Amino acid sequence: MENVLIDVKNLKKYFNTKGGTLHAVDDISFQVKKGETLGLVGESGCGKSTTGRAILRLHEPTSGQVIYKGEDIVKYNNKQMKEMRKKMQIVFQDPYSSLNPRLSVFELIADPLYVNKGVVPKNQIEERVKHTMELVGLEKRLINSYPHELDGGRRQRVGIARALVLNPEFIVLDEPVSALDVSIQSQILNLLDELQEKLGLTYIFVAHNLSVVKHISDRIAVMYLGNIVELTEYNKIFEDPLHPYTQALLSAIPIPKVGIKRERIMLEGDVPSPINPGPGCVFYGRCRNRKDICKEVKPQFEEKKPGHFVACHIVE
Amino acid sequence: MAETKAVANGKKNKNKSNSQLMGVWMRLKKNRLAIIGLVILVILILVAIFANIIAPYGYDEQDLQNTFQTPSLKHLFGTDEFGRDIFSRIIYGSRISLQVGVIAVGIAVVVGGFLGAVAGYFSGKVDNVIMRIMDILLSIPQMLLAISIVAALGNSLINLMIAVGVSSIPQYARIVRASVISIKNQEFVESAKATGSSDLRIIFKHVIPNCLAPVIVQATLGIGLAILTAAGLSFIGLGIKPPTPEWGAMLSGGRMYIRNYPHLTLFPGIAIVITIFAFNVLGDGLRDALDPKLKQ
Amino acid sequence: MGNLLEIKNLSIEYVTDERTNKAVNNLNLKIREGETLGFVGETGAGKTTTALGIMRLVPNPPGRIVSGEIYFEGENLLEKTEKEMREIRGNKISMIFQDPMTSLNPIMTVGEQIEEVIKLHEDLPKDELRKRAEAMLETVGIRKERFDNYPHEFSGGMKQRVVIAMGLACNPKLIIADEPTTALDVTIQAQVLELMKELKIKFNTSMLLITHDLGVVAETCDYVAIMYAGSVVEYGNVERIYNNPLHPYTIGLFNSIPSLDEDKDKLDVIPGSPPDPSNLPTGCKFHPRCINCMEICKKRVPEPIEVEEGHFVSCLLYDKGIKEGK
Amino acid sequence: MIKYILRRLLMLIPVLLGVTFIVFTLMYITPGDPARLVLGESAPEEAVEQLREEMGLNKPFLIQYFNYMKKLILHQDLGNSYVTRQPVMKEIIAAFPSTIKLAASSVLFAIILGIPIGIISAVKKYSFFDNVTMAFALIGISMPVFWLGLLLILFFSVQLKVLPSSGYASFKHMILPAVSLGAQSVAIIARMTRSSMLEVSGQDYIRTARAKGQKERVVVLKHAFRNALIPISTSIGLQFGGLLGGAVLTETIFSIPGIGRLMVDSIKMRDFPMVQGSVLVISITFCIVNLMVDLYYAYIDPRVKTQYK
Amino acid sequence: GGNETDVTQKDELIVATAYDAKSLDPHAVNEVAASNVMVQIYNSLLALDDNGELVPSLAESYEQVDDVTYKFTIKKGVKFHNGEEMTIDDVVFSLQRAATSPAVANLFGDIDVDSFEIIDDATFSFKLKNPNTGFLYNLMHPGASVLCQKAVEEAGDNYAMNPVGTGPFKFVDWKKGDRIELERFEDYWGEKPAFKKMVIRAIPEATNRTIELESGGVDVAYEISANDIERIEENEDLQLTRLVDNQTQYLGFNNKKEPFNDVRVRQAIRYALDIPSIVETAWKGVGSVAIGPMSPNINYYNSNIKQYEYNVEKAKELLAEAGYGNGFKTKLWTNEKQERIDMATIIQSQLKEVGIEVEVEILEWGSYLEKLANGEQEMFIIGWTGQSSDPDLALYGPLSKETLGAGANFSFFENDRVNELLLQGRRMKDSPEREAIYYEIQEIHAEETPWIPLCHGEAIIGSQKYVKNLKLTPFGFHPLYRITFGE
Numbered sequence A: 001m002e003n004v005l006i007d008v009k010n011l012k013k014y015f016n017t018k019g020g021t022l023h024a025v026d027d028i029s030f031q032v033k034k035g036e037t038l039g040l041v042g043e044s045g046c047g048k049s050t051t052g053r054a055i056l057r058l059h060e061p062t063s064g065q066v067i068y069k070g071e072d073i074v075k076y077n078n079k080q081m082k083e084m085r086k087k088m089q090i091v092f093q094d095p096y097s098s099l100n101p102r103l104s105v106f107e108l109i110a111d112p113l114y115v116n117k118g119v120v121p122k123n124q125i126e127e128r129v130k131h132t133m134e135l136v137g138l139e140k141r142l143i144n145s146y147p148h149e150l151d152g153g154r155r156q157r158v159g160i161a162r163a164l165v166l167n168p169e170f171i172v173l174d175e176p177v178s179a180l181d182v183s184i185q186s187q188i189l190n191l192l193d194e195l196q197e198k199l200g201l202t203y204i205f206v207a208h209n210l211s212v213v214k215h216i217s218d219r220i221a222v223m224y225l226g227n228i229v230e231l232t233e234y235n236k237i238f239e240d241p242l243h244p245y246t247q248a249l250l251s252a253i254p255i256p257k258v259g260i261k262r263e264r265i266m267l268e269g270d271v272p273s274p275i276n277p278g279p280g281c282v283f284y285g286r287c288r289n290r291k292d293i294c295k296e297v298k299p300q301f302e303e304k305k306p307g308h309f310v311a312c313h314i315v316e
Numbered sequence B: 001m002a003e004t005k006a007v008a009n010g011k012k013n014k015n016k017s018n019s020q021l022m023g024v025w026m027r028l029k030k031n032r033l034a035i036i037g038l039v040i041l042v043i044l045i046l047v048a049i050f051a052n053i054i055a056p057y058g059y060d061e062q063d064l065q066n067t068f069q070t071p072s073l074k075h076l077f078g079t080d081e082f083g084r085d086i087f088s089r090i091i092y093g094s095r096i097s098l099q100v101g102v103i104a105v106g107i108a109v110v111v112g113g114f115l116g117a118v119a120g121y122f123s124g125k126v127d128n129v130i131m132r133i134m135d136i137l138l139s140i141p142q143m144l145l146a147i148s149i150v151a152a153l154g155n156s157l158i159n160l161m162i163a164v165g166v167s168s169i170p171q172y173a174r175i176v177r178a179s180v181i182s183i184k185n186q187e188f189v190e191s192a193k194a195t196g197s198s199d200l201r202i203i204f205k206h207v208i209p210n211c212l213a214p215v216i217v218q219a220t221l222g223i224g225l226a227i228l229t230a231a232g233l234s235f236i237g238l239g240i241k242p243p244t245p246e247w248g249a250m251l252s253g254g255r256m257y258i259r260n261y262p263h264l265t266l267f268p269g270i271a272i273v274i275t276i277f278a279f280n281v282l283g284d285g286l287r288d289a290l291d292p293k294l295k296q
Numbered sequence C: 001m002g003n004l005l006e007i008k009n010l011s012i013e014y015v016t017d018e019r020t021n022k023a024v025n026n027l028n029l030k031i032r033e034g035e036t037l038g039f040v041g042e043t044g045a046g047k048t049t050t051a052l053g054i055m056r057l058v059p060n061p062p063g064r065i066v067s068g069e070i071y072f073e074g075e076n077l078l079e080k081t082e083k084e085m086r087e088i089r090g091n092k093i094s095m096i097f098q099d100p101m102t103s104l105n106p107i108m109t110v111g112e113q114i115e116e117v118i119k120l121h122e123d124l125p126k127d128e129l130r131k132r133a134e135a136m137l138e139t140v141g142i143r144k145e146r147f148d149n150y151p152h153e154f155s156g157g158m159k160q161r162v163v164i165a166m167g168l169a170c171n172p173k174l175i176i177a178d179e180p181t182t183a184l185d186v187t188i189q190a191q192v193l194e195l196m197k198e199l200k201i202k203f204n205t206s207m208l209l210i211t212h213d214l215g216v217v218a219e220t221c222d223y224v225a226i227m228y229a230g231s232v233v234e235y236g237n238v239e240r241i242y243n244n245p246l247h248p249y250t251i252g253l254f255n256s257i258p259s260l261d262e263d264k265d266k267l268d269v270i271p272g273s274p275p276d277p278s279n280l281p282t283g284c285k286f287h288p289r290c291i292n293c294m295e296i297c298k299k300r301v302p303e304p305i306e307v308e309e310g311h312f313v314s315c316l317l318y319d320k321g322i323k324e325g326k
Numbered sequence D: 001m002i003k004y005i006l007r008r009l010l011m012l013i014p015v016l017l018g019v020t021f022i023v024f025t026l027m028y029i030t031p032g033d034p035a036r037l038v039l040g041e042s043a044p045e046e047a048v049e050q051l052r053e054e055m056g057l058n059k060p061f062l063i064q065y066f067n068y069m070k071k072l073i074l075h076q077d078l079g080n081s082y083v084t085r086q087p088v089m090k091e092i093i094a095a096f097p098s099t100i101k102l103a104a105s106s107v108l109f110a111i112i113l114g115i116p117i118g119i120i121s122a123v124k125k126y127s128f129f130d131n132v133t134m135a136f137a138l139i140g141i142s143m144p145v146f147w148l149g150l151l152l153i154l155f156f157s158v159q160l161k162v163l164p165s166s167g168y169a170s171f172k173h174m175i176l177p178a179v180s181l182g183a184q185s186v187a188i189i190a191r192m193t194r195s196s197m198l199e200v201s202g203q204d205y206i207r208t209a210r211a212k213g214q215k216e217r218v219v220v221l222k223h224a225f226r227n228a229l230i231p232i233s234t235s236i237g238l239q240f241g242g243l244l245g246g247a248v249l250t251e252t253i254f255s256i257p258g259i260g261r262l263m264v265d266s267i268k269m270r271d272f273p274m275v276q277g278s279v280l281v282i283s284i285t286f287c288i289v290n291l292m293v294d295l296y297y298a299y300i301d302p303r304v305k306t307q308y309k
Numbered sequence E: 001g002g003n004e005t006d007v008t009q010k011d012e013l014i015v016a017t018a019y020d021a022k023s024l025d026p027h028a029v030n031e032v033a034a035s036n037v038m039v040q041i042y043n044s045l046l047a048l049d050d051n052g053e054l055v056p057s058l059a060e061s062y063e064q065v066d067d068v069t070y071k072f073t074i075k076k077g078v079k080f081h082n083g084e085e086m087t088i089d090d091v092v093f094s095l096q097r098a099a100t101s102p103a104v105a106n107l108f109g110d111i112d113v114d115s116f117e118i119i120d121d122a123t124f125s126f127k128l129k130n131p132n133t134g135f136l137y138n139l140m141h142p143g144a145s146v147l148c149q150k151a152v153e154e155a156g157d158n159y160a161m162n163p164v165g166t167g168p169f170k171f172v173d174w175k176k177g178d179r180i181e182l183e184r185f186e187d188y189w190g191e192k193p194a195f196k197k198m199v200i201r202a203i204p205e206a207t208n209r210t211i212e213l214e215s216g217g218v219d220v221a222y223e224i225s226a227n228d229i230e231r232i233e234e235n236e237d238l239q240l241t242r243l244v245d246n247q248t249q250y251l252g253f254n255n256k257k258e259p260f261n262d263v264r265v266r267q268a269i270r271y272a273l274d275i276p277s278i279v280e281t282a283w284k285g286v287g288s289v290a291i292g293p294m295s296p297n298i299n300y301y302n303s304n305i306k307q308y309e310y311n312v313e314k315a316k317e318l319l320a321e322a323g324y325g326n327g328f329k330t331k332l333w334t335n336e337k338q339e340r341i342d343m344a345t346i347i348q349s350q351l352k353e354v355g356i357e358v359e360v361e362i363l364e365w366g367s368y369l370e371k372l373a374n375g376e377q378e379m380f381i382i383g384w385t386g387q388s389s390d391p392d393l394a395l396y397g398p399l400s401k402e403t404l405g406a407g408a409n410f411s412f413f414e415n416d417r418v419n420e421l422l423l424q425g426r427r428m429k430d431s432p433e434r435e436a437i438y439y440e441i442q443e444i445h446a447e448e449t450p451w452i453p454l455c456h457g458e459a460i461i462g463s464q465k466y467v468k469n470l471k472l473t474p475f476g477f478h479p480l481y482r483i484t485f486g487e
């Protein structure tokens, strides 16, 4: 594929916990093209945040490669990585705990500029910060407020502003709009869209709100228990979901209209454990269509239809 | 309208850089106790500067005929074993004692704090090496260190402060490290890393400000301890030379007379208490003022 | 059905050096027994603050309940002693906090923290306690093996589920859920909402559900209150509000929802920016952003008007007197 | 975890090597001739020279150090005291227990008093109680051990005649020394506890605990206090260590033959082997106390534990 | 107070001293605290009687054969604490051991180890390397104690903690740093002590020793602090025993350095000091003002020498004569002993009157000694103790050419005449000529003022009123075994 910005190959991230080794991200591979948005959805706890962090090397990957513009950044040393971080940013899932409680909104947003000197001349930093605040809809009066004084939505916007202020090439957005009311959510989504158009930004966008994901993404990856189970263009997922988990997921979307009742696929069976998962398909225990082979053999993540990758034995 | 906005902006520009300090100051100002502490401290400093004007007698003016006088109008705090005016000696003593306390603690806080922060932040090997060095330093008897410092660097007030400071470095290192260990796992540290902040910057900008509280407590109390330690050391021949007055030394020197003439020790003791009090309430206030959560 | 909770003229403000944030202003609200009230509104509208006000947990300083009454089972919570409140918290009213990450004690295992709630309200032997807590974990979709994990070992959504488990553990009369499902994927969200519905049926539990997800509201709630700048601007049952939104803010809100069915390049937004709580506009607080703003809106504070049965809206557009006067 | 502990214990070796070397160097550069000090100023120079020869003090520095370490490592022999000619080990073994007893009881005293005071002051911030205890804490800090010790003796031994003024034989004997040595620690621990408690009490999880309907006492002790323990336990560890080395004055006042006095006397007499020996023992104790504190961090805070790998 | 028990029944004596002994091997150390215990455990060949005259102790008789040869006959039937009978071999062994051990070399280093001759089972003789008149006095020092050879050899390294002597008390237990317990030796050859048990405790803090005495915790307390003297005197249950000792505290000059190489400067300083008030203030009534270089206890003490009254004018004149009319700056060293610091502080203040700017520096004892030996000092304060009643030990050290620096002549005083006199005095038998020699030395000292004597020390010992027969010696160790109890 041409124009690939990030090529993640066989990425794994394991944690050591009391119970044993936890396979948070278990051998995933995907590519993100320049200027596109890859939506990342999946069950809570399936490893989305971990994937995002591992790509930015905030968690050192257990193994695998993250090839950014042809270079494996997993092998970068600190200095190279520092250069790299100007170009890659992340909006954290939890806006509150990711903001230093002792810094004011201004300092929080300006911090990346002070860190990466030269991106913006010193005397323009304030200008830039204010501009960014305006972009994400943070009022000027909040410039000296501290995170604990803000409501959930504004905290989240501070997080977004901080990621945007450096004009990065690539941003991991980990549920960036979950705490926003729909109006502001729309505002932010519009902003992200605009920036992408204007500057050619690339996003990995993690969210649970599927209508949001659909709106913003070019392609969508569905994760389940540390694995990517399906990946394709945004509308194909909705029109023609192949993986049983995706199907269940889509059926659970709440519709903001009263009176409409949809057939919901309830997931049966046990939530599987990420600690020492079995040899077979990760979704085996809860799959409606499971066969014996699913228990023993892990399905390949394959292109079942053009541009439509699925990991499932059942799908032809 | 665009113009007025620009003007407003310009104004803010100027205030901006100071606004944080101003904010801290505003909050500090609201804390009555802290202001009392600050006032006392300012007075102490003024007393130290103008000691020669304030003190009714010279600090070394002996009057062997009038030793051990109890407090009277002539000698507000009485006289000591050489008939020297204790009040004047306390006034002059503020010079030395404040210096000793502040500088010794300063050395320890700066060096210890930094090492502790680095150790706690990096953990692993760095931590192990730094903290083991701290263990070594902690094990070296202060007295031996002091004697050696004098032997190596000569006998002076500065060296006394170095001796006291150096031997309390490990304390601050351990305290800061402990806080850092529990803070560095928080997500905002990770988020700073994500912006490409260097480790040093993370330590100084994000980690240390969040673990100041125990350091402030230890340091404000440490000033008093340093004064007393210095006094102890001056008796093994380090630093302060007689007849230079120093509160700690006055306190220890008077101990032999404690049963007969308690005022010899009482007044320097009170002076030390007041000084530590001032530093403590100011420290408490400062800590509260620095914590935006307690913003009132 | 009687009113389980009734809030009258509640005002809460945060006082800081520089300003006073009027987070909640003369808010009126009621929840009947067994009813789920959706509480929707702009970020910063004061939803969390209202919830904390009910729990009497507004951080003080800087927060302060200025005036108002909160009747719960007929008694004013604001007049209760701290001890009486303790009896009520967790037992009769439980709250699911918005920030799961910081709401969990970092040095206790999640299991312990769930156990603690149960223990406080029921006298159970130790192993029974653990079983109950484990069951609670499983009902929110977390395997019981992870009982002994610490919060930092959980993903955002898992932490949120732990907080939910804690809130639901004791069959309270009223659950205040502050954006409980933001970090959950839709399947788990459905599961959790299902669980809440069950509780409602089984124990006649009422719920105050704060959320931004209008889909969730549609599926779960009986009534909806739309909040703007510290007060409720529209209130009514779900069908009425969804089918016939009246307040300009509500209308704007519904227009902003991204739709699954159509592809839009640009999403609609409500123009203007949210009001500054320390310097609220006079009159109708929404007037600076309102497309139908009238002169009088800038001066007069609108009272709730019952336009249909049980459908209240605070907007002068629906004040017959004014319309006719004009 | 076990691995971590073992590694830390292994680290004792370089630490002790470092300590011995530094102490050796310091002793070496410090003026003062052990032989002369042992024999006194009246001894003829020949005798001093003879003794110097016997002690091996004429050898070059590194050789002296090497010989010392060789004996220490190969034979676990700390050498003989220059002054008493007795094996250092023996003297230290005699002195150590009373010091440990003293340090432990004063730390215990400090904990028992300091932590509750700190907690109450934090809960009742800026109250009368808070201010009064702060005043006492400050007085406690400003009172040197010898001062407080003498006051206590004068009051309890002379005036009331309820407690003995010297010795270390029984629990009763330890009360006054422990109190006077522990007074400063009480102050430090109380202030540290107060501050950490305040820091923690603003956290959201405390709010969560309250929202559960938890009793205030439990909120404070279980949720807040345990989270505040890291700085507090650091402080306690430091106090314990400090009390070991800083017990000289107390040991002197209360006539307790401890390692502090032994060490200071030996430094004064330039009794190198004895200084080395007592520093080594104190150092080992320090390291172990610090290790225990570090392990304790892991015990109270699971996030710290993951770092100990 | 309030000791209700019948004191005549009392059979335990508890003594509080300031320091613990360092060793109970008489040849391992030479210090007062150890000596004080050793005199209870050991006997030497000779002893001093109450008048300070030498009398035989373990010796039956003795004679000085010639300038350097001494002959001793020992007592028979004397038992060691371990039951062994004392033999001539034990005595010779002990003296030879003393002669070769550096700790007591200043006392016995002159003995020629190879010269011992055992004449019969009770008589032996030995020679000194140089004639030394004061030598016999050294034989009463605990360093000359007679040890049981077998016990020493059996105990090896542990002997210091397991002493075996012939003295009135035998060693029972030693808690280092705390207390030494002794028990009456029932087979003692001499007069039996009146009590059964003796406990010697180390209580370093002076105030605490007094407190223990007041509360009845101890019977005798050494080194009473000046501040407590009045308190004890006023207490009707307690008494004080005082004795001026052989120590002289002095203000030394470095006679080699400008301006102290000028005798006029030294004298000027002596005139400028009000020594009685210095001593009174610093020592608060303890000890006595010194007018000469040695203590009045010592033989041939000359009280008829040049006196320097306090005279600032004269001091200024002398300084002007010496060319220091405008004074000068100098340093005064002392170690950390409080009284010395106090004296230094006052001296500093008084010398200011004559224009001498003095900077007081306190040095830690070890460094102090080394720096003094190196001759880095200008002015300094130190003390010197004559370890016997013979003037040789009191004067030779601080005045002889042989002992410059390291050997106790910290003033670096070199005077040929004095040196000659010292050597003569050392060799000469007691006689009027010897007296003349020491008188002259003291006169020259007064004139030359190589150092200014300030004061003599004093042993101040507090005890319960019922403690009788407490005899003090000027050497700091006291025969406690002679104490009796009575109303």
Ligand SMILES: Nc1ncnc2c1ncn2[C@@H]1O[C@H](COP(=O)(O)OP(=O)(O)OP(=O)(O)O)[C@@H](O)[C@H]1O
Pocket (backbone or CB within 6 Å): A148, A149, A150, A151, A152, A153, A154, A179, C014, C015, C016, C021, C022, C023, C041, C042, C043, C044, C045, C046, C047, C048, C049, C050, C059, C062, C063, C098, C277
């Ligand atoms: N501690 C505080 N100090 C000052 N202002 C505060 C504080 N907490 C909240 N506020 C302010 O009070 C207002 C209401 O906040 P609240 O958290 O109740 O909003 P919310 O409706 O819950 O918003 P969201 O949906 O974004 O969580 C906001 O403007 C916020 O900035």
Ligand SMILES: Nc1ncnc2c1ncn2[C@@H]1O[C@H](COP(=O)(O)OP(=O)(O)OP(=O)(O)O)[C@@H](O)[C@H]1O
Pocket (backbone or CB within 6 Å): A015, A016, A017, A022, A023, A024, A043, A044, A045, A046, A047, A048, A049, A050, A051, A093, A274, C152, C153, C154, C155, C156, C157, C158, C183, C184, C185
């Ligand atoms: N520091 C850690 N230590 C141990 N386990 C961890 C750690 N961080 C995450 N995990 C585990 O890794 C798995 C994946 O977590 P991750 O945060 O990536 O999930 P997520 O997909 O982002 O979920 P959510 O949507 O709920 O945020 C979870 O099971 C989680 O418990």
Ligand SMILES: [Mg+2]
Pocket (backbone or CB within 6 Å): A048, A049, A050, A093, A174, C155, C156, C157
């Ligand atoms: Mg996540």
Ligand SMILES: [Mg+2]
Pocket (backbone or CB within 6 Å): A151, A152, C047, C048, C049, C098, C178
């Ligand atoms: Mg909220």
Ligand code: NI
Pocket (backbone or CB within 6 Å): B001, B002, B003
């Ligand atoms: Ni304009």
